[in-house]
Structure formats: structure tokens, C-alpha cells
Amino acid sequence: MITLKQLLTSLDALLEVENYQDYAPNGLQVEGKKNITKIVTGVTASEALIEKAIELNADAILVHHGYFWKNEPVTITGMKKRRIEKLIKHDINLLAYHLPLDGHMHLGNNVQLAQLLDIKINGEIMPLVLHGEFERPMTWQEVSQLLHDRLDRVPLHSGGNVSRLIKTVAWCTGGGQGFIDKAAEFGVDAYLSGEISESTVHIAREMGIHFFSAGHHATERYGIKALGEWVKNNFGIEVIFVDVDNPA
Template sequence: MAARNDIMRALNDWLSLENFQDYCPNGLQVEGTAEVNRIVTGVTASQALVDGAIEQGAEMVLVHHGYFWKGEDQAIRGMKRARLKALLAHDINLVAYHLPLDDHPDYGNNRQLARVLDIQNPVPLDGLVWQGELPQPMTADEFSEHLARRLNRPPLHVGNGPERISRIGWCTGAAQGYITKALAAGLDAFVSGEISEPTTHTARECGIHYFAAGHHATERYGVQALGEALARAFGIEHRFIDCDNPV
């Protein structure tokens, strides 16, 4: 067993919360039991993930997408009520880190995506955007196949970039607007989770490959790395639950 407060102090210190102005509260969002033996991690604190944590007997759920986003209805009813009721009834802590988890140099979604995709020399480019090189140059079709194999999800490819891709930029999740940063850096391709209507025209007209690899698919890995780090540091159990999401 480990004390919840000790775990929270470690997490908040590792993720440097003071450096971020975010769209949601980072850290402990729902308080549960004071002692933790098992942590369940997942991308989003959906009802399916909460139910899975209950089945696993977890005392803490650690996610990238938690609750209480700016601009959302503050009333506790419907879907929000059901999720909170389940957490409170089983005395489960809900912990969420959004931008701090995207940005972290070791556990972050961007750093971990580089590991999964075997991107060489990954470094921050500008803000949350990273850049690196492929192990060997690939055509757009070859890189699409590489993404599909590693992420278990076929990407959407648009754009008219170089015949072979070597230098790429990426930012996980809904980061399609950062394609302009990849263009400014002269990169061959840009990868994010989601695509929007203007992204297609930018990629076609500015001469860059763009790959929408899935918001959920690109953000599965940071929270797992963070959960494993906690397990090592505190001698507790960690289990990741991957709730299917095609987006």
C-alpha cells in the first residue's frame, strides 16, 4: 500500500503543474480512499474505464482526459452523475493530467509516441510540437502502413509532400492546427490525432504530408509510462485498460 497523498506529491512534482494553464484541473479530481495498492490507467475517464477499474479492485484511476472542462455544463446529472456516483460509491480516486502529460520529456504522450513509432532523435520543436527522423526514408504509403502496424489503426493521409519522408513533426491528440509549425520547420510530414476540414487544403497547397493517426490511438502511451513509473516508485500494482475508441 502507498499513501494517496505521497503519490499525488510525486505526480505533481514530476509533471511540473506550475508551468501550465490548462482547460481542466490537473491532479486529483475526485478524492477517494487514502491508501492505494492498485492503479488503473486509461486515456479517458469514461464509464467503461471506471467500470473496469471497479472490476479490477483499483483504488486510483489515472487518465489523460478527466472531468470538469472549462465551458462545460457544471450541473451534475446524466452521464457525469453516473460516472461520479460510481467513483464515489467505490471510494476510487480519479487523477487526471492533460497538457502536463502531453509535454513531459520522459512520460509525455509526444515522447512516448516517438518510442512506439521508433522515431530517431525526438526533440521538442515549438511548444507541444516535436520533431525527429524516421529510421529510414519511407514513401507516404509505407509510413501509413508503419503507423497502422504500431498503433493498430489505419491513419488518414492527405497532402502532397516529398516522394520520401525523412523528417517529421508530431503532436498527439487534437493538434492538427500545428501543421503550420511543421511547415515553418521545413519538415516532410506532420502527424496528429485528429484532422479538421482546413488541414486537407493546407497539406495539399503547402507541400507536406499529413497523417491523422487517431486522438485515442496517439495518446495511449503517456499514461501507461506514468503508471509504470508510479508502480516502480511506490511498489504498487498498475494495469492499463484500453477502452476502444475509433477517433
């Protein structure tokens, strides 16, 4: 067993939340039980994840995507009301870590994705955008197959006019497609993110870089999973990762 205060203090320090200006509050978002023996982790605090946590009799939910985002309605109505009502009724804590979990250099989404894809990390192009290299040069079709095999997603590829093989790569999980121009200017062969925008296709073609969109959810499963394992190993409590699938 661990107290809520102990868990929050440890996670806030581990993820260095004070170093991030984020789009939503990091840490405790909805307060529940003071003592925690079981945690459910997942990418997003959807109603389906909450219902699974209730079924498993969890004391806390730990996610990457929580609530109270900037520019969303502040009223607790509709979908938000139903979610929060279930958390409060069952006395379940909701903890969320967004950018701090993206950027952590051991447990973070970017680092975990690199490990999954066997990419050697060479450094940062800018905060939250890493660069590295594959062990050997690959065709874009081979990279697409690798993403399919490791992430269970068929990625969307742009930059089919680029003839060179892919050795160097930059990436930012989730909604990081807007950094493609920085990756192209840096000089890597390919850029990988979760999402794609209409403009991303044109940038890939015109700046001569391969681009792969592999899914916001699919690229961000692994940070929260690693964070849950860290909690389990350090505090000896039960942690269960629940993958509520999302094709986006």
C-alpha cells in the first residue's frame, strides 16, 4: 500500500513536472481514496477505462491524457459529468501526466517508442523531438512494415517522391506532426509521429523527407505502461495496464 500523497510526490519529482508549461494540469486531477493498493494505467481517461478500473476495484487511474484541457468547456456536463461522476462515486483517484511523460528520458513516450523500434537515440532536435538512426538503411516500405509489426497499425506514409533509403530518423509521438519542418531542416531521412495534417503531406513532398503517421494512441501506449511498471517495481503495489484501443 502507498498513500496518495506519497505517490504524487514521487511521480511529480520523477517526471519533473515543474519544468513544463502544459495544456492540462499534471498530477492529481480528481481526488479519491487516500490509500492506494491497485492502479489501472491507460493512455486516455475515457469512460471505458474508468469502467474497467471500477470492474478491477482499482483505487487510482494513471493516464497520459486526462481532463481539463485549455480551451475546453469548463462546465461539468454531459460526457465530462458522466466520467467524473463515476470516479467520485467509486472514490477513484485520477492522475494524469502529459508533456512530462512525453519528455522523460527513460520512461517517456519518445524514448519508449525508440526502444520498441530499435532506434539508437542520438539526441534532441528540440524539446520533445528526438533524432537517431536505424541499425541499417531501409526502404520506406520496410519502415512501414516495422511500424505495422511493432505497433499493430498500418502507418500512413508521405514523401513517396523521396528516393533515398532511411537511416536517420526524428520523431515525436502523438500529435507532433507540426515539427516535420524542423526535422527536415535538421537533415534526417524520415520523420515519425502519431498524427498527420493536410499540410504535412505537402511539407514531406516539398522538403524531401519521408513521413510516417503511425497513430496517436499507438505511439503513446508505451510511456504510461513504463511509468506503471516503475510504480509497481518501486512501491510493490498492483498495477494493471488496460489498452482501450483507438485507431486514431
